[in-house]
Amino acid sequence: MKKVLVSVLIFAIVGLVHGQWTQLSTQDAINAALKNDMTWIGKSAVYGKTPIYQIGINTAVAATDEDVTIQSGVQPYLNYGQTLKIVSSNQADDTSGTGATCIVLTGLDSSYTYYAASKVYLGGKDTVSSSVKFVRIWDAKVTVAGTGGINDGAISITNSTGDTVLALIDSTSGYARSPMALLTVPDNKTFYMTSITAQTHTNKATVISLYVRPSGAEWYLADIFEIQTGGPVSKEFSIPLVFDEKTDIALRANASGGAGHVTASFAGWWE
Secondary structure (H helix, E strand, O other), X not given: OHHHHHHHHHHHHHOEEOOEEOOOOHXXXXXXXXOOOOHXXXXXXXXXXXXXEEEEEEEEEOOOOEEOEOOOOOXXXXXXXXXXXEEEOOXXXXXXXXXXEEEEEEEEEOOOXXXXXXXXXXXXXXXXXXXXXXXXXXXXXEEEEOOOOOOOOOEEEEOOOOOOEEEEEOOXXXXXXXXXXXXXXXXXXXXXXXXXXXXEOOOOOEEEEEEEEOOOOOOEEEEEEEEOOOOOEEEEEEEEEEEOOOOEEEEEEEEOOOOEEEXXXXXXXXX
């Protein structure tokens, strides 16, 4: 009954005015999070608030901290916006092949403006370039493919000189995307993190750490917990963690003795 009353209260706050949602205040959104009721934000029903859900996978976690990304290691960060280079290890990933034809990139451009779906048409083993100059990237996914229905090769997204991998769509998992538990808050936005979930797929104690780096500052540890075996383990923040514009956010893991395998995600919204 309590949850029903909370939902009714949120509905009353949000309301409908001439067929459009009115704006829910930040405090009301926090109050919803305090009661573990993210329904309205999750459905994008709240004007001005963008729901965020980032997933990451690392199948080769070392005994030292690594980002939860498919390419493992610690994510490199660009100092300025660059035209990204995209290339596959298989020629079938091009506009006339049986593999991936088109991917979309998600991240921030040179001015830290959010780009949700910048299209790139692939050229197989021939390198192609993004139309947007990105300073951050945290997702790449296949959106169009040939008869194979998925990418045939490993698709690498690199910096402008092609020597630093920023994202990877691998050719063995079948994910058709680059799972990366990373985020950078866009310019003029504030990010409210409401939960972290993680799971280990080996019988190794694994430490999950949330690291953040505010603009112009250094990385610091914002949260940490340990998974002994299995999972998933979820951590909900009764008071959301708040991060300002241009803050870099990364979930990292380290496995006892190395050779770990972790999936992790975090959720929240920005406005």
